[in-house]
Amino acid sequence: MGMGMLQQPPNPQQQQQQQQQQQPPSPLDNISKIKTLVGPLRESLSNTIKTAAQTLNHNSQVDAGSLKGFDVSIPRFDKNLEEFYSICDQIELHLKTSIKCLGQAESSNRYLHxxxxxxxxxxxxxxxxxxxxxxxxxxxxxxxxxxxxxxxxxxxxxxxxxxxx
Incomplete structure (x- = not known):
């Protein structure tokens, strides 16, 4: 038995506090949320296009007869496309909310001085x-x-x- 075996596991509360400190605070306003979704949107679009290309390539090889069967596993195009549309929907929701907030702020400034x-x-x-x-x-x-x-x-x-x- 070495000395390393006698160490106590870290306290779960300390681990949770460290994880909370490492995570950046979530943005509160809609525009910041949109900005954080742009990166995942680009990645999702890239994955969707890559999956579409792999699917087309695989199907063309099967049609040409150079590939027998469907034993090659390729990512599902519909799942990647669904993820892409989901992120687009989130961005649209935040944009609509931002527009409504601006309209309310404008009305408030006009009617409540x-x-x-x-x-x-x-x-x-x-x-x-x-x-x-x-x-x-x-x-x-x-x-x-x-x-x-x-x-x-x-x-x-x-x-x-x-x-x-």
Missing amino acids: IPVAPHRSENLGINENMLTYPQFLATASAQVAYAKEIHDTLVAAAQNISPSD
């Missing part, structure tokens, strides 16, 4: 010219209720104006 604090906490010493997040939610709820009330009033007025049978 007071800036909103980016944090939910009220004890950050926010100045008087900023709305806290709960105040912003209350303001938005009041605006939605007011818009619904106007809509309902216009619908009722339109029904009163229309001739009855």
Whole structure:
């Protein structure tokens, strides 16, 4: 028995903390998520094209009769294509979300001239010219209720104006 055999295995909590420290933090905004998906998208496209080429080559050899049977294992084209489309769908989702966020920010700047604090906490010493997040939610709820009330009033007025049978 050597001295190396007496070492205790590392503590599982220490291993988990080391793994957490090694992993970069996940991006929070949609544009950063899109940027992180560009690399896998390129790799997936490359794999899809390579698999398509291998499949075509294999099929042409079988058709020419130079290759007997299907004993050669080649990657499945449909799986690589599905992975490529999956990444494209994720990017599309993040782009649509980004567009909606920009639209909401533009509407907020147009209709609510007071800036909103980016944090939910009220004890950050926010100045008087900023709305806290709960105040912003209350303001938005009041605006939605007011818009619904106007809509309902216009619908009722339109029904009163229309001739009855």
